[in-house]
Amino acid sequence: MWCAFSEVLMIDTTYNTNMYDWSLVHFIGVTSTSKSFCIATAFVIRERQRNFTWALEKLKQTLNDYMEPRVILTDADQALMNACDAVFPNATKNLCRGLAIYSLQLAGSIQTQVCSMLDRRNYGETTTNRVESQHANMKRYLNGSNNSLDTIDRHILKMVNSQMKEIGKSFHDSRSKVMEGHRRHVWLKKLINRVSTHALGLLVNEYELIHKMRDGEASCDHHLYSSLGLPCACQIEGCIVNDTCIPINDVDPFWRRLNFDPAYPPNEEPNYEACLREINDTLSSIDDPNQKKSFFTKLISAIPGRSRKKSPEKREYPRGRPKKPDPSRHSSYTPAPDLPRHSSYTPAPDLPRHSSYTPFSSQVPSNETPTPSSLSRSLPQSASRFKIRRGRPKTSKPMGAHLGFPLMVSPAQVPAIEMFRSVIPSWAQPFVADIKNVCPDGYCGFRSIAVGLGIHEKLWPGIRRALQNELETNEGWWRAMFNKEDEILYGWVPSSISYSNTVKPAPPSRWFSVPGHGHVAAQTYGCVLVNLAGNQTESYFSLRIGPDLIPDPLVIGIANWGGDHWIYIKLVGDFPMPTQNLNWERSAVPAALE
Structure with missing residues (x-):
């Protein structure tokens, strides 16, 4: 998860977790679906800069060369801030918003520095509330402060597995489900199921700002674009006026990542020639002609306009089983004429019946309303024994x-x-x-x-x-x-x-x-x-x-x-x-x- 979502890194220390009375440094990340996860933990005897530097260097070794946090959020611990500057010099370092306002004393300084912090790319993370929440979640798994290192490792692994299941479910919902509030916005058509539902919710909230802009009650400050990497209200209004959809490339790749695969380097183009060579080598290595034909057919179907699959026909009455059409006859079909019967044909004579024979009459007298009893009177005696059953069916006896x-x-x-x-x-x-x-x-x-x-x-x-x-x-x-x-x-x-x-x-x-x-x-x-x-x-x-x-x-x-x-x-x-x-x-x- 850390290699997939390395853009945001939140760091804080917590206590009362182990029998050695060591401080636990907790590294927290966040996904595109706004789910927190534990990146790593480290124990330090003293909260000094060299100890924090050692922990951050070990954390950096787990990333690829092109990966680096874009924003790091910490508290006002100067030793931790200096270690972050030394290990991740290119990352933007932000203080917790609440701590920043509390620490700064001058009103002008507060407005200038806090606003500049919010204008940076921070993916919506301005406080360490997530870290505090993860502290509480981890301590629920640890269940006390008298834990050894192997016990803590076992409990944290259990916590991370639970987080992965929850995050995987949020990815699946973003890829497959469509929220009712997103469906009615045509300008979101190209982003649905390709961008996290949390990002779509932020865009819908930004859409509400357009009405205030038109009434002159507010103006677009481009905050959504500068801090989260999403189109702001003025860009959304342009798409609505031109009746177009927001392009997928206008959304930061962070919000488009809906799996645990490692992030690719920015602006990296795939090697198309190498891909074509690999496809050609694969076709050459296949000896079975049927398998080669199947492979080639799948490649052709991926080309736009070359697929043989057709969309299903729209039915006038989609419910129920489709009716079979009347079988068409050949053009040479001629119905057979009614041939005259043979001259020797004579109808079968009426044979004599038994003396007990009574002709069956299903007629009910005109002055009598048809009832079960009247119908039974019209039946012959041999059929009157079949009576209509009334009431509830007989139930079987109790089990015991x-x-x-x-x-x-x-x-x-x-x-x-x-x-x-x-x-x-x-x-x-x-x-x-x-x-x-x-x-x-x-x-x-x-x-x-x-x-x-x-x-x-x-x-x-x-x-x-x-x-x-x-x-x-x-x-x-x-x-x-x-x-x-x-x-x-x-x-x-x-x-x-x-x-x-x-x-x-x-x-x-x-x-x-x-x-x-x-x-x-x-x-x-x-x-x-x-x-x-x-x-x-x-x-x-x-x-x-x-x-x-x-x-x-x-x-x-x-x-x-x-x-x-x-x-x-x-x-x-x-x-x-x-x-x-x-x-x-x-x-x-x-x-x-x-």
Whole structure:
């Protein structure tokens, strides 16, 4: 990209990019489509002239001999400005417009020097805003200041590849697309798809100045031509008056470059004799006559007026398939005369019909409006059985209906049905709307409860902490409750829930189990936990919260598959509730039993 667009060079330094605390010199270029790109980067320990000179000399070595920046834009760093004068003496050096106005103190000096800077060929680049924007873009890729040199090189290469894709797309749009605002200007006809859309936009904006010039409100200062290399308002007005188009040669070659090919030397004419010799040598080296004929035909077609290709014929009705013309007959065609029939010709006699024959009549009485029923009455009995179908066509059964799960209609749910239907009781299958197979890492029971609560299964540590808080807050109540069922159960339930290792899979002693964890989960979230594990189906209700506080509790269905994996089951409708756990009747408070 640097060899293709070497006209503009913007330089600035940035900091906090590497672990060595070195300053990064950022070289930025701009394309004909007004896209910025990173030319190169260099690290310097001190911002001195000899360091900047070394970086600029290395940058100059990447260009061909005839290439050199036409304009260099920097800040007010005197060491950097002196290095630019030493390495690129022929280039125009400009200060950032904002910095120039801030640095100059005298009003007359400001007006004179800033205006002279804008009159030079700068391709519209008068500030270092592009450089600052590229600094921010690069630091987004670096993601911090603790980067080594190889890490920075890798990130900058990734950034440059992204810029090349974006610039290539802008080139393609300029070569192939036509903007609606450019199409209506006839004087732009020779520039469309040959000049960047950004340059065409600048010309259209300059065209608006013509109306003010005609009204005497403004005058052409030739700024567009002197600073950007594009025709100014007076030149555009001349083309409009003479009804001509702007010649392509009136546009600076910078705006005509729509690819990544290196720029050619200015005013360099191709060697036509060498090209003709190369064509002649190529023709002489071809032995196949068909290939030689094809090559020669392509050369002839490139000559104006010698191409055999014709423009397509304009059709009166361009839409649809063209109609075939009537086949023309030969001039000698004579239609065959109607010959008389043979004297022995006799029409076929009417054969006797069966006694059940009834002549078909499609007539409807004149005093009756034709309806499907009246038409069916006019048909013979043998055809009356073909009735007109009304209403919507019959739809096929849901995808899971043939497997016993009529509510699971998605094809993606069929694998879960086939895998887990053996553990779900047959009476519950018509009410199952979904089956969620959570991650089998030893925390599947807590994951299933998270899915039932409407959150992601990855948030299962929050479920575990909530159950632990419930046990710690009401320790005395839970201790008395579990001792009624099993003396050692209370000691096991808190220890199994307080397991804090979330990296490794949980051991069997830390798995979710019922009835211990089932009671705690139902009480913590005020829900109804339904266990559909084969012959052990039972329900767990809240032990201390009655229906007056939660009249319509959430139902969470779970099932154990294979004895070591829990899955979530979504139950809908008026499904039969399994019997409650016996410990609930013995330990629940009176308000919860109502």
